[in-house]
Amino acid sequence: xxxxxxxxxxxxxxxxxxxxxxxxxxxxxxxxxxxxxxxxxxxxxxxxxxxxxxxxxxxxxxxxxxxxxxxxxxxxxxxxxxxxxxxxxxxxxxxxxxxxxxxxxxxxxxxxxxxxxxxxxxxxxxxxxxxxxxxxxxxxxxxxxxxxxxxxxxxxxxxxxxxxxxxxxxxxxxxxxxxxxxxxxxxxxxxxxxxxxxxxx
Amino acid sequence: xxxxxxxxxxxxxxxxxxxxxxxxxxxxxxxxxxxxxxxxxxxxxxxxxxxxxxxxxxxxxxxxxxxxxxxxxxxxxxxxxxxxxxxxxxxxxxxxxxxxxxxxxxxxxxxxxxxxxxxxxxxxxxxxxxxxxxxxxxxxxxxxxxxxxxxxxxxxxxxxxxxxxxxxxxxxxxxxxxxxxxxxxxxxxxxxxxxxxxxxxxxxxxxxxxxxxxxxxxxxxx
Ligand SMILES: [Fe+3]
Numbered sequence: 398x399x400x401x402x403x404x405x406x407x408x409x410x411x412x413x414x415x416x417x418x419x420x421x422x423x424x425x426x427x428x429x430x431x432x433x434x435x436x437x438x439x440x441x442x443x444x445x446x447x448x449x450x451x452x453x454x455x456x457x458x459x460x461x462x463x464x465x466x467x468x469x470x471x472x473x474x475x476x477x478x479x480x481x482x483x484x485x486x487x488x489x490x491x492x493x494x495x496x497x498x499x500x501x502x503x504x505x506x507x508x509x510x511x512x513x514x515x516x517x518x519x520x521x522x523x524x525x526x527x528x529x530x531x532x533x534x535x536x537x538x539x540x541x542x543x544x545x546x547x548x549x550x551x552x553x554x555x556x557x558x559x560x561x562x563x564x565x566x567x568x569x570x571x572x573x574x575x576x577x578x579x580x581x582x583x584x585x586x587x588x589x590x591x592x593x594x595x596x597x598x
Numbered sequence: 599x600x601x602x603x604x605x606x607x608x609x610x611x612x613x614x615x616x617x618x619x620x621x622x623x624x625x626x627x628x629x630x631x632x633x634x635x636x637x638x639x640x641x642x643x644x645x646x647x648x649x650x651x652x653x654x655x656x657x658x659x660x661x662x663x664x665x666x667x668x669x670x671x672x673x674x675x676x677x678x679x680x681x682x683x684x685x686x687x688x689x690x691x692x693x694x695x696x697x698x699x700x701x702x703x704x705x706x707x708x709x710x711x712x713x714x715x716x717x718x719x720x721x722x723x724x725x726x727x728x729x730x731x732x733x734x735x736x737x738x739x740x741x742x743x744x745x746x747x748x749x750x751x752x753x754x755x756x757x758x759x760x761x762x763x764x765x766x767x768x769x770x771x772x773x774x775x776x777x778x779x780x781x782x783x784x785x786x787x788x789x790x791x792x793x794x795x796x797x798x799x800x801x802x803x804x805x806x807x808x809x810x811x812x813x814x815x816x817x818x819x820x
Binding site for chain 2: 402405406407408409410411412413414415416417418419420421422423425455456457459461462463467469477478479480481493494495501515517518521523525527528529530531532533534535537549550551554555559584585586589590591592593594595596597598
């Protein structure tokens, strides 16, 4: 934005907490499992199926019940589906890269595919959290032991402890062949997950 | 990294805010990876035909208790462009301050004619409109007698626009002491519905709520 555009910009509506009662009614199975479109339909995303599992914890180590989690990732070829990649030959028509769930307990499970590495990046998934008591907070998770992690510009800017806090760790294989990864988020306190500022950055 | 981003505020008298607000300053995102932090929400037409009228469960059922209101306005980005086809997911408490949500254990009265959840899409000009029942205020902290003022929750998504917010009502006695309003400070007025008369439609009052999706994310892919 130029100075002039900034001066003329409309003042943004304040973000606000989603409160404790984000409607479960708004849940959508197709946003909680990005590997398939709908049962009974011969269509699904390309790539290695993975299940991301974990807990969202508060400052006291208690489960943060009622959190809404959103996920955003590249497809198996490392391409994000954005207006900028429209028509790209490696777009997967069966994969949007956007997922959402609400967790009653604070434990979550999200089915997706392993993102490919975008140019210059290690494979990652952006996670947005909404919950009672806070506005939107954002982080990015990575996959432990992936060789590209050593050169990822986001990870390189963090100290080793914080880098470690962004690693999803392999935890076996599900019956249907999906690889299971664990990733806990600590919203506040000693072992706090690093969160990123997408308003000021 | 030398420079850091915002320090998030903790809502006074809000226990959950104390438990869940990150204590460290947010980290700035390096320019090289900035774009990867912009989710693009696919178009989702998950609305049902009668959901825009939350004053009754369906057209063949009676009106819920309380005042019927219309809420309407525009959704734009900070540079004034309308956001078309965005999904608004709306929820609010009934006239008695109760949500029809399995985790609302307040014991307040449920209204058998009120569902309290609806979805609408913005049209070509970025405008939207829905009807609902004017929500009751509810006691959020019985231990210290803190009320949440009347409010309507809105979750807005479409393309790079993603925003969860609340619309408040002018001149409500609990507005000044609300922890979220206190965190907003002078900007609280932007989240206030502006009353208008509704002589020609079957509601008691209208509220205009123009929504501006701020931040760089909303205008990233232009
Ligand atoms: Fe509420």
